[in-house]
Amino acid sequence: MKVLMLSGNNFSGSIPKSIADLPTLMLLDLSRNRLSGNTLPVFKTNLSPSYVDLSSNELSGDIPASFFTGTSFLALGKNKFSGSFPRNLTDVLNLECLDLHDNNITGYFPEFISQFFNLQFLSLRNNSLHGPLSSKSFYNRSHLQFLDLSSNSLVGRIPSELGNLPGMSGFPSGYIVADGNGEIEVNWIEATLSLISGTYTITIEMNDLTVNWKNAMQGLSSHSRHNYTFLDLSNNKFSGDVPDSLGNLKGLKLLNLSYNELSGYIPQSFGDLESIETLDLSYNNISGTIPLSLKKLDQLSVLDVSNNKLSGKIPRGGQMDTMNDPSYFANNSGLCGMQIRVNCSKGEPTSNEGQEEDDDEKEPLFLWTGVWIGFPLGLISSVLTAFLGGYFVIPTAKYHSIHYRQR
Numbered sequence: 001m002k003v004l005m006l007s008g009n010n011f012s013g014s015i016p017k018s019i020a021d022l023p024t025l026m027l028l029d030l031s032r033n034r035l036s037g038n039t040l041p042v043f044k045t046n047l048s049p050s051y052v053d054l055s056s057n058e059l060s061g062d063i064p065a066s067f068f069t070g071t072s073f074l075a076l077g078k079n080k081f082s083g084s085f086p087r088n089l090t091d092v093l094n095l096e097c098l099d100l101h102d103n104n105i106t107g108y109f110p111e112f113i114s115q116f117f118n119l120q121f122l123s124l125r126n127n128s129l130h131g132p133l134s135s136k137s138f139y140n141r142s143h144l145q146f147l148d149l150s151s152n153s154l155v156g157r158i159p160s161e162l163g164n165l166p167g168m169s170g171f172p173s174g175y176i177v178a179d180g181n182g183e184i185e186v187n188w189i190e191a192t193l194s195l196i197s198g199t200y201t202i203t204i205e206m207n208d209l210t211v212n213w214k215n216a217m218q219g220l221s222s223h224s225r226h227n228y229t230f231l232d233l234s235n236n237k238f239s240g241d242v243p244d245s246l247g248n249l250k251g252l253k254l255l256n257l258s259y260n261e262l263s264g265y266i267p268q269s270f271g272d273l274e275s276i277e278t279l280d281l282s283y284n285n286i287s288g289t290i291p292l293s294l295k296k297l298d299q300l301s302v303l304d305v306s307n308n309k310l311s312g313k314i315p316r317g318g319q320m321d322t323m324n325d326p327s328y329f330a331n332n333s334g335l336c337g338m339q340i341r342v343n344c345s346k347g348e349p350t351s352n353e354g355q356e357e358d359d360d361e362k363e364p365l366f367l368w369t370g371v372w373i374g375f376p377l378g379l380i381s382s383v384l385t386a387f388l389g390g391y392f393v394i395p396t397a398k399y400h401s402i403h404y405r406q407r
Helices: 017-021 087-091 111-115 160-164 244-248 268-272 292-296 318-322 352-388 395-406
Strands: 003-005 027-029 034-037 051-053 058-061 073-075 080-084 097-099 104-107 121-123 128-132 146-148 153-156 175-179 182-187 192-197 200-205 209-212 217-220 230-232 237-241 254-256 261-263 278-280 302-304 309-313 334-336
Touching (some): 244 268, 268 292
Parallel strands (some): 097 121, 104 128, 121 146, 309 334
Antiparallel strands (some): 175 182, 192 200
């Protein structure tokens, strides 16, 4: 047996240890049942399934790292796992996807996460992690392209090293696991699996990936996951400035820093997030103006900066002209602009780039003012020049000339 899929049933009790006696098992999906217990079958080294989905059950206890030594895709979300992040999970050398959302994982975010050289997807959303994010957890060779640490209790500054992750500027490839009797190709980011053996091919749809997308929990289609790169640090207790380095993540589709205690300014470098579709900075203490550089973001569809301390004119141009939902700008100290139908006074603060925009808007007015002033002056000047040059004859002289001829 190579594929065992029993998801979406009403199975209860513990997972049978006899599953470990299936040495060629490559895909195990027991998700969306009522399975419980804190012990799992233990496969022999490097013989565990490549794809394991035990999410949406009632499994408890510590994360059983020994069960997954040869696994590449591991989904354990929506269970009752507790304890700290297990260090021996680094023994899972092939791990590319790790989903532990909605559990009770405690302790600090592990520095040794940097030892997962192949890890592309990491979700620890809605757990009980606390303490700061160490800069040592992220390094410039990481393949991470999806990081969801939302709804924890993380504190301190957001490490600038997050802006050096090359995986968030490109897209990962799949992996292939083969044996002597056939081949299973698992590309988890596309969420399809093909079993090729002899003359037949079986294509299996995997579960949608649920994320906070455009201010709502949504499932990303299994066919389009490879198009999305995420960084979600929302609903924590991060403080300090927003790192300029995050503007280096040109592959990001979503950046969510909402519901924190961030201060300072919106970095001008965010105008370099050329793939961004959702940028959420709401519910922080960010001040200053909205950078004019954001008008370069031609993929942007949601910009939420509500509940901050922003002021000045909302930039115009490009996608910024479509950001006309007042709720996304609400509860700031002095924003104005066309998008929220609030006129800006002459004394409104603008960024340096914003001043250039104001100059551009004033230029047409200046030109038309020049036309209205210059036209009559030019006309008078032309008439005087023509008269002095003899092009016109005074009407009375012409009249006398005609009258003389009649006599």
